[in-house]
Amino acid sequence: MTTQEALFKYTLRLSDTSLILAQRLSEWTSKGPFLEEDLALTNIALDILGQANSLLEYAAKTEGKGRSSDDLAFFRNEREFYNTLLVEQPNGDYAQTILRQCLIDNFDLLFYQELAKSKDETLAAIAAKSIKEITYHVRHTSSWVDRFGNGTEESHTRIQNALNELWRFTDELFEMNEVDAVLLKEKIAVDLQAIKPLWKKQVDAILEKANLKLPETVFMQTGSRNAKHTEHLGYILAEMQYLPRMHPTAKW
């Protein structure tokens, strides 16, 4: 695998994760639990969609085959998407959405802080811009986990259920393959195994404050590094892509 090929796949991994997450989060727009929170979650969705857009533009450029960012978003199939399994999971109730977001925000903050030091200038610049946004996201979602954990009995049950449901998708965030190996050598990629204990420590602190317990027996799911997904992704893509695919020569 050449550095360029690895960089393309690596950038897709990041862009797809952001794109699918933004697609999920924006399902909440106009349906939030109250107006201010509707606006706040949409704001997070917008930041993440912006990241996806910058990353897809860079992926298209890196590939160098004349495909645009829109081509990459709307004309790839289920087995060509590299987003993590966690982001494609259904929103569930507000606790599940917030918990998923909190786990990802804490990962993203550590990840993008490291990526900002990448030898690849474009990735470093996108990362630097994202850090500011993610810092706010972490604060927002972590405080909601605390509020749910220490709010009412119902909110505690809901957030604990969300944790039980989603924890099995967290190991995968740190998986590395040949793509990482090639780019780590070039000091482009982030060493995921190195940030794993930091992430665990942060998340443990949040969960402890919220009186939440990690589920005991969990079999960790995997697959997205090889574009093998849960059944949810197909539906997300069907909805997202149908219009450009129906009019392949049209400009929007």
Next chain:
Amino acid sequence: MSNAVDVEKNFNSKLEKNDFVEPKDWMPENYRKHLIRQISQHAHSEIIGMLPEGNWISRAPSLRSKMVLLAKVQDEGGHGLYLYTAAETLGISRDELLGALHTGKAKYSSIFNYPTLTWADIGAVGWLVDGAAIMNQVMLQRTSYGPYSRAMIRICKEESFHQRQGYEIMCRLSFGTEAQKEMAQDALNRWWFPTMMMFGPPDKDSPNSEQAIKWRIKRETNDELRQKFVDRTVEQAEFLGLTIPDKNLKWNETKKGYDFSEPNWEEFYNVIKGNGPCNKERLEARNKAHSDGAWVREAAMAYAEKKKENILAA
């Protein structure tokens, strides 16, 4: 007694001098009621308006259009928030206002009871519906109640951007493939008359208008605004190469404006009564969001209470 006469004189002189009436000023009870009704209807319209547009976020056909639409729907929510806050200065709570919306007691702009069936509808809503709303809103920047006027000034800045965004979608479709052009024309056909209804019934049948103009809450009549809208939109449609679905549309040299057909007012009153194509869905979606969110709001309140107790105990 003389005091009551004085405050009323003071109120009237403010209106005459085009000064703003502020929350602490004396105002006639009917003026207050009229404002609460109008501002809250306006706020509800923003919130309900998020639904037909939000309907297309997941299916927007390009990354850019997805970002723009998501930001736009968020703006509508922000407008709702400014307006609820402005209404609250008149001594009513947001819970009361939302309660009236959710039970179907309060009204909102009937335009949002029409469905967004194709992507072109997102263009048409921006171009026509926001275009019509701006006519109203520009006027309301000079409304007599200070907090309402200030909210409208902020809103107008964003709305003109929304209208451009809608027109841009219409441009891309109208100058695009044959199928895209058809989609654009179909959207115009469906949205034209409902948009004309947004200005309200003809002046002769609009009971609240005259008083609202006296109080300087409104500054132009329904018919005046409708005429302005038609005159401006005809040119834009011509540029797009689209046909406005009105056989009676014709330039009238004497009045320096277009003659046009009246919308079907029976349909208008029917939609207001709750019989529009999406009245039921819109209200159900709002109620579902509100009831699904109840436990979230309760958790936030319980958490805040505990924090307060902890601080007191410490």
